[in-house]
Amino acid sequence: MSFEIDIARTLGTKRLALRFQAGAGLTALWGPSGAGKTSTLNMIAGLLRPDIGRIAVGGQTLFESAKGIDLPPERRRAGYIFQDGRLFPHRRVRANLLYGQRLADVADRWMTLEEAVDFLGIAHLLDRWPATLSGGEAQRVAIGRALLSGPRFLLMDEPLSSLDAPRRAEIMTVIERIRDEIKLPILYVSHDRTEIDRLATTTIRLD
């Protein structure tokens, strides 16, 4: 199983409880806004701690309250692609791309800067500042930054929501290629049915 998730956490006045297993390919978490989709990704990435439960990805336990396992985010090897790109504004594109690669063990790196740049078509952006990028360009760089950190899986939080239609189609093609060519397990959050119909191998509905 790629993702084995069984978690619960109180968020404000609501209680989020979620349990699912998903195999290879792209698993879509689909539900209305406020259903706890982003919180779920944050818990899998280690940015938010579940009250109880277990999180395992690709057979490796990242969190298990009963056994006191709680890996810090930097040891979970999650490639997290945020809704807003979240590039480091004080670093050029090249330095953004290399940020995670330099921190990864050499054995864990499976893509070079050249390969990532080639794969995403961002060679012309390397010396730019993030503030000068369009939404689609920034999202490509964010994907590259995540891939270069040597992740075991990807978490995508509505990566298309801030893009216009042509840009959405472009990035969707990139995501399909990550799914089919790189074969990285992806957990993909969206409230948009059409995105999910096109991309998802498995769909989990969150209410």
Add this chain to the structure above:
Amino acid sequence: MLSLEEWEVVRLSLKVSGVAVVATLPIAFALAWLLARGRFPGKLLLDGIVHLPLVLPPVVTGWLLLIAFGAQGPAGRFLADWFGIGFVFHWTGAALAAAVMALPLMVRAIRLSIEAVDRRLEGAARTLGATPLHAFLTVTLPLSLPGVLAGIVLGFARSIGEFGATITFASNIPGETRTLPIAIYTALQIPGAEAQVTRLALISVALSLGALLISEGLARRIRREGGGHVL
């Protein structure tokens, strides 16, 4: 032109203010961090104490320093016994007074810029493999640099202008604690020293203006290199 004695005043002022700002910076950053990010009981009280020198009459601050750091004061005795540092009638006393007066301004500027750093960027750094310390050094610290810079300039300007606490705590000793404002005040007491007052006042203006221009220049450079980050 300046007399030897006046050069001495300028040199002393720069030394006192420079040491005050450099020594205060780590403390100011730590306090700013605590106040921006910390959650602990007594935070409001700490905030109040840090800001006290900003609202107290400087004479009172100087008197409090005298009680704490004077030859008989608890902190003064401790520092003298263990590190051999004395403050009374010594330039270090002027630096301490300047540091205490500069602290709230420095903490304020740095705190604002730490609060302005998007914490989600630190989260992004963590998922990319950064330990909390590495995320701090590569994301939080550089992004709060404009505030640190503003704090340094404000603190330096405040130190150069410090008068009340210094003269109360460290007195008016030529070559030791007679900094620019105190030298101007002293010259004003002497009939016929108007030319000296004018010269020293012009130096004050030049130093303060210079500090502001340097900070503006650095801020522009940071803005340019930081891709849209402003003070």
